[in-house]
Amino acid sequence: MRTAICTVFIVCGFVAPAAAQQAPPATIPVGVVKAEHKSIEKTLDFVGRVEAVNRVEIRARVQGFLEAVLFKEGDPIKEGDALYRIEKGLFQAAVEQAEGALVRSKASKTLTEAQLARAEDLLAKNAGTTVARDQAFAADEQAKGQILSDEASLQTAKINLGYTDIVAPVSGRIGRTNITKGNVVGPDSGPLTVVVSQEPMYVTFPVSQRDFLRSREEAHQIDLKAIKAKLRFADGKTYDQTGQINFVDVTVDRATDTVLVRATFPNPAGGLIDGQLVRVTLESGTPQEMVVVPQSALIADQEGVYVFVVEDGKAVVKRIKPGGESGTDAVVQEGLSGNEQVIVEGLQGVRPGIPVKASPLTTLKRS
Structure with missing residues (x-):
């Protein structure tokens, strides 16, 4: 009897788990x-980078002591605004020295002109020689050449003097200054600062050969002017201005097998920054x-x-x-x-x- 009861328990022990495994999963x-x-609208997404239309490195073109830094770092500036001033003394003296040399050469020219006229007059009266006339003519030509040389030296001195005032070549926003007042600057000093234009801005992005070839096949169906370019920042926010493609490179990058494409975007509020990484979405303008x-x-x-x-x-x-x-x-x-x-x-x-x-x-x- 005890053996039968044990057998029943053993059978139930195996049957119960099997029944549990066969139970349907819960809904x-x-x-x-x-x-x-x-x-x-048909879209394509790319990774792009913002580029300023004009990005200029400001450099010193003459050597001298930096007398003043005339801007506030990060401020907007206009073309022609003064940025740096180099000590002018030596350059002003060079201008005056060149002016003096020019006065002397002009005086010499006056003398050689008179001597040439006298030599020609004597030769005409058979009182002078051809050699004397030729020597006077050569001296007069040398005086003329000296005037041209001294005028060029004066112009160079004035240009160098003008380089002591470093001004903004373009309008935009200026970066930080790399050299401060009191240092010696010159052509070998490297960039003093950088000016980047703000309005409009470029966004360049590489397009794979596959996408580029496919777009060429569809070019007859899509008006390039109708393609809208939109931007999305790293935080997911969408830029509120729409851009337009204005350039497709004529060569393929052999390292990446891509073609560089560029779009222009308005930047009235300065929301786009040179070098910024963005997501570019191209919309064909033809809804599907x-x-x-x-x-x-x-x-x-x-x-x-x-x-x-x-x-x-x-x-x-x-x-x-x-x-x-x-x-x-x-x-x-x-x-x-x-x-x-x-x-x-x-x-x-x-x-x-x-x-x-x-x-x-x-x-x-x-x-």
């Missing part, structure tokens, strides 16, 4: 949103009917991007090919046909094939 509640068809889903539904793994959809009360994986963003939605190029019930809430407990209870979400904001 998980999830929130779903229908994949919608939406009129979307595309499928969109909330970005919160996207899941990425080593194989790519996918979403969970509800089919016959179960969670099913759908591999998709994203095609950019449209506000809070993600554009789906491949993988969904529209009207699928896409899971956006409760994804933590969802596994492929697990039963789910779908509840449409009506409070999810979509743009």
